[in-house]
Amino acid sequence: MADTATTPATGSGPRSPVAEATGIGKRFGATVALRDARINIAEGESHALVGRNGAGKSTLVSILTGLQQPDTGSLRFSGEPAPAFGDIDAWRSKVACVYQRSTIIGDLTVAENLYLNRQSPTAVRPIRWKQLRQRAGELLAEYGVAVDPAARAKDLTVEQRQFVEIARALSFGARFIILDEPTAKLDARGIGRLFAKLRDLQEQGVAFLFISHHLQEVYDLCTTVTVYRDAAHILTAPVAGLDHHSLVEAMTGEAPAAQTLVNESPVAPVEGAELLRIDALTVPGACEDLSLSVRSGEVVGLAGAAASGNVQVGEAIAGLHRAEAGGISVGGRAVRTGDVPSALAAGVGFVPEDRHLQGLVNSRSVAENATLTVTDQLGPFGVVLPARTRTFAQHMIRDLDIKTPAAATPVSALSGGNQQKVVVARALATDPRVLVAIRPTNGVDVKSKEFLLGRIRRAAGEGKAALIVSDELDDLRACDRVVVMFHGRVAGEFTRGWKDEQLVAAIEGVTGTTTPPAASTASGTQHGR
DSSP: OOOOOOOOTTSSSOOOEEEEEEEEEEEETTEEEEEEEEEEEETTOEEEEEOOTTSSHHHHHHHHTTSSOOSEEEEEETTEEOOOTTOHHHHHTTOEEEOSSOOOOTTSBHHHHHTTTOSSSSTTSOOOHHHHHHHHHHHHHHTTOOOOTTSBGGGSOHHHHHHHHHHHHHHTTOOEEEEESTTTTOOHHHHHHHHHHHHHHHHTTOEEEEEOSOHHHHHHHOSEEEEEETTEEEEEEEGGGOOHHHHHHHHHSSOOOGGGGGGGSOOOOOOOOEEEEEEEEEETTTEEEEEEEEETTOEEEEEOOTTSSHHHHHHHHTTSSOOSEEEEEETTEEEOTTOHHHHHHHTEEEEOSOIIIIIOOTTSBHHHHHTGGGGGGSSGGGOOOHHHHHHHHHHHHHHTTOOOSOTTSBGGGSOHHHHHHHHHHHHHHTOOSEEEEESTTTTOOHHHHHHHHHHHHHHHHTTOEEEEEOSOHHHHHTSSEEEEEETTEEEEEEETTOOHHHHHHHHTTOTTOOOOTTOOGGGSOOOOO
């Protein structure tokens, strides 16, 4: 497809490029990471970069930020050649990246984070803390960031930490900022505030490269989208002229599958035995008097915004939180809350929210990560036999279609979608009766998302019960019914056929929303009082 020139929404005519990459090629051994790749971001523009995991996005970001040198091609900022490789200060003045995993240091104050290694003009001059906080306050005020410079960074919300990172980047003089999955841990209100701030900064001439797997956000924020596939540039076009199906087709190389219609497909009522039961559960700071039931063969969504408590409920089922009142049972067997071994023994498989912090041991191989929950089955007397580990892992690799050179490959070398498949493989390795998956498709590409949701449905088809804890509509469309939480209580229940606006309204606590007539408590859910 031919590229189409675009005009940023912040101006009446074309603007000069703030960043240009042309003919970029990069290899890592025999692996081609980028092939004749290109991108052009205009001043004041919000430009989306999308593609499946492994498409080359991360490699491009590492080149745009000076972390990697391209083998071929050229890179320019505001018409000038890129700084010399290794000149950190020069690169910081041109570009910055706000990653999905925050680089803010939690034990330092906001002011200390903003001016880390720049607290005083020279190394021999003492730090004047009052002046440092004043400088930080002025910087935050200049860009409209309402954060106390003296606050500890660990006490900030995810959204506030992102604003601090953006302000820090701007303090170096950078007018081009890369946002890597910035909404992954934000609820709808947080996303709205973030986008409003980005639009304000665009008016000041700041350009953004927005990387996200949530395609609706591309339409909500960006004027231009670039698609990479198989390490190469495929398309650059105005967002307004590209419908969702065309965008997905460009990303995948094939027409979109029927996943957009999954919640409209007729499904027979689930009549299986009750496998997961939550009775009047109260977890401090998460939920109060919550009751829920999931049957064999059923996939239930537990939806809610960041403060709803749905994630903590999912974690409580896996034994990560202790209940103050109420109980959890699996197949009629009581699970001691706050006790992970008890949950595992009862038959709970768990996919945590953050694969980086909770799901993977990056220094270990794919095989070791996939078999962490079943080491007692891999050898006698507590000894793990490498041959058994490889055999078991190979089975999981085939089952989850994990793209890896070998079972012994470090899991850190895989793309995000394949890393998530390893986490799901480990949860399924124990052949659990109940699978709890928290945001199982967070940060994965379209095809990996479709595969993972299909694998969860397959688990239910094999007689298991599945609970998908998420606020992602695509995740929830894979469910037989969706229970919505708001501030620790059940706010509604929806069966297949729900409309986006109905579910979003319930998630956001909009009053006056009624549950569709098709929804009922007959399926086993008891609403919290």
